[in-house]
Amino acid sequence: MLSLEFIRNNVEKVKQAAKNKKREVNIDKILELDEKRRELILKTEKLRQERNTLAKQKFTDESKVRGKAIKDELKKFDDELNITELEMNRLLSYVPNVPLDDVPVGPDASGNVEIKKVGELTKFNFTPKSHIDLALSLDLFDLERGSKVSGFRGYFLKNQLAVLHIGLMFYVFQKLVKKGYTPLIAPAIVKGFTLFGNGQFPWGEEEVYKLNDEDAYLAGTAEVPVTAFHSGEILNEKDLPKKYVAFSPCFRKEAGAYGKDTKGLYRLHEFWKVEQVIISKNEIANAKELHEELQENTEEIINDLGLAYRVLLMCTGDMGEPQIKKYDTEVWMPYKKDYGEVASNSIMGDFQARRLQIKYRKKDGTTDYCYTLNDTAVPSPRILIAILENFQQEDGSIKVPKVLQSLVGFNKIEKKG
RNA sequence: GGAGAGGUGGCAGAGUGGCCAAAUGCGAGGGGUUGCUAACCCCUUGGGCAGCAAUGCCCGCGCGGGUUCAAAUCCCGCCUUCUCCGCCA
Numbered sequence: 001m002l003s004l005e006f007i008r009n010n011v012e013k014v015k016q017a018a019k020n021k022k023r024e025v026n027i028d029k030i031l032e033l034d035e036k037r038r039e040l041i042l043k044t045e046k047l048r049q050e051r052n053t054l055a056k057q058k059f060t061d062e063s064k065v066r067g068k069a070i071k072d073e074l075k076k077f078d079d080e081l082n083i084t085e086l087e088m089n090r091l092l093s094y095v096p097n098v099p100l101d102d103v104p105v106g107p108d109a110s111g112n113v114e115i116k117k118v119g120e121l122t123k124f125n126f127t128p129k130s131h132i133d134l135a136l137s138l139d140l141f142d143l144e145r146g147s148k149v150s151g152f153r154g155y156f157l158k159n160q161l162a163v164l165h166i167g168l169m170f171y172v173f174q175k176l177v178k179k180g181y182t183p184l185i186a187p188a189i190v191k192g193f194t195l196f197g198n199g200q201f202p203w204g205e206e207e208v209y210k211l212n213d214e215d216a217y218l219a220g221t222a223e224v225p226v227t228a229f230h231s232g233e234i235l236n237e238k239d240l241p242k243k244y245v246a247f248s249p250c251f252r253k254e255a256g257a258y259g260k261d262t263k264g265l266y267r268l269h270e271f272w273k274v275e276q277v278i279i280s281k282n283e284i285a286n287a288k289e290l291h292e293e294l295q296e297n298t299e300e301i302i303n304d305l306g307l308a309y310r311v312l313l314m315c316t317g318d319m320g321e322p323q324i325k326k327y328d329t330e331v332w333m334p335y336k337k338d339y340g341e342v343a344s345n346s347i348m349g350d351f352q353a354r355r356l357q358i359k360y361r362k363k364d365g366t367t368d369y370c371y372t373l374n375d376t377a378v379p380s381p382r383i384l385i386a387i388l389e390n391f392q393q394e395d396g397s398i399k400v401p402k403v404l405q406s407l408v409g410f411n412k413i414e415k416k417g
Numbered sequence: 418g419g420a421g422a423g424g425u426g427g428c429a430g431a432g433u434g435g436c437c438a439a440a441u442g443c444g445a446g447g448g449g450u451u452g453c454u455a456a457c458c459c460c461u462u463g464g465g466c467a468g469c470a471a472u473g474c475c476c477g478c479g480c481g482g483g484u485u486c487a488a489a490u491c492c493c494g495c496c497u498u499c500u501c502c503g504c505c506a
Binding site: 363 | 427444445446447461463464465466475485487
C-alpha cells in the first residue's frame with residue numbers, strides 16, 4: 001500500500017511505475033475519491049464538534065432536538081464517507097509499489113540483468129542424467145504413487161533423498177541461527193489479512209489454496225506468516241532490524257503454470273523452505289545494506305553446497321507488486337543446461353508494513369512504518385535437482401555435499417545391492 | 418466440540434453513561450540538577466483533517482453494528498486470549 005500523500009505528490013511516478021510493472025491502476029479516480037473523502041471528513045468533523053459542544057453544555061430540550069438532528073445529518077455523511085473510503089481503498093490496494101531508480105525497466109524475464117556469475121559449470125566426461133532418471137535409478141522418489149495419493153505434481157521423497165531434504169533444512173537453519181537470526185517455525189495456515197498484508201492479495205488469489213469456508217489459507221512461503229508476525233505492533237527502534245530465519249512447508253496452486261515443468265521436482269504444489277525475513281527501519285540506505293546481507297547469506301549457502309550460480313537483478317516487468325528491488329539467485333542445473341531459480345531476495349519498502357500496520361518508535365518519539373525484506377535461504381526439493389545432477393558420478397552414484405555429510409550420515413548415494 | 422472468564426496507551430493495570438485521551442506504576446526518548454554514576458525533577462511517547470506556520474478541530478478503550486441529546490462504560494454480532502472438561506499427533 002502506498003500512502004495517499006505519496007501518491008498525491010508523485011502522480012506521474014506512480015502511474016509510470018504501475019505501467020512498468022504491467023498493472024492496471026486508476027490513479028485519477030483514487031485522487032478524485034480522496035478529494036471527496038476529505039470534503040466529507042470536514043463536514044462530519046464540524047457536526048461532531050457541534051455535538052461535543054452541545055453534550056458539554058447544560059442539557060435542555062433545545063439541545064436534545066438539535067442533537068437528534070445532528071445525528072441524522074451525521075449518519076448521512078458518514079455513510080457517504082464510508083462508501084467513498086471503501087472504494088478508494090479498494091482501488092488503492094491495487095496500486096503496486098514503486099521500484100527504485102537502479103531497477104531496470106523491462107517487459108518480462110528478458111529484461112532481467114545478470115549481475116554476477118559464480119562457480120564453474122560442472123563438466124562431465126560422460127552423458128549426465130536428469131535428476132528424474134537419477135532418482136528413479138537410485139530409488140530416491142516415487143512420483144507415480146505421489147500423484148496417485150496426492151494428485152498432480154504429488155511426490156514422495158524416499159531413502160537418502162528424504163534424509164537429505166530434512167538435513168538441508170536443518171543445515172541452513174542452523175547456519176543462520178549462528179549468524180544471529182531468530183529461528184521460527186512458522187504456521188503454513190494463515191488468515192486472509194496476512195496475504196493481503198504481504199501483497200499477495202488482491203493480485204494472486206488464484207495462486208493460493210483456501211481451506212473450506214474458513215478464513216484460512218495455505219501460505220506459499222513463510223514470508224507471509226513471518227512478515228505478519230509483528231502486524232499491528234509498534235516496535236522500538238533500538239530492537240531493529242529484527243532478523244528471522246523461518247522454516248515452513250509451502251503450498252502453491254501453480255495455477256498460471258499448467259503444462260510448465262510438469263516432470264520431476266522443479267515445480268510442486270507442496271515443498272519446504274527456509275526463509276529469511278527482516279523488519280527494519282524506514283531508511284532506504286539501511287534497507288539496501290540488509291538486502292545485500294540477505295544476498296550474501298543465500299550465496300554463502302549455495303557456495304557451501306558447491307553449486308555454480310548466477311544472480312539476476314530483476315526488471316520492473318518481472319517483479320511482484322510490493323517489491324522495489326529484487327535479486328533472483330539461480331543455480332546451475334546440468335540436464336536442462338540452464339540455471340534454475342532457487343532464491344528470491346526483495347526489498348518491499350514500507351508497502352507491506354503499511355498494509356500490516358507494522359511501525360516502530362523512533363528516537364525522537366515519533367512513529368513510522370517499518371521496511372520489510374525477505375530472501376529464500378533454501379527451497380527443497382527444488383535445490384535437490386541441482387545436487388543430484390551436479391554431483392552425479394559416472395557409476396550412477398551421487399556425492400553428498402561435504403557440509404551435509406556428517407549431518408545426514410552418509411557421503412554418497414549409490415545403488416543398493 | 419462443551420462450560421466459564423477476559424481483551425483499555427510501548428508494557429502492566431484502574432475506570433461501569435456526561436467531570437475520561439483516560440488514574441497509577443514501569444519502560445523508552447529528550448531536557449535539567451549533580452566531580453562521575455546512582456537517585457531526583459520536568460517534558461514527550463496513537464491516527465486523521467484544515468493551515469505556510471503557530472495552532473485548531475475530529476477520531477481513537479479487540480473489530481463491526483445498535484441504543485442515547487451524550488458510550489471505554491448499555492445492547493447485538495464477530496474475532497481473539499486464558500482456565501476447566503472432552504477428543505487427539
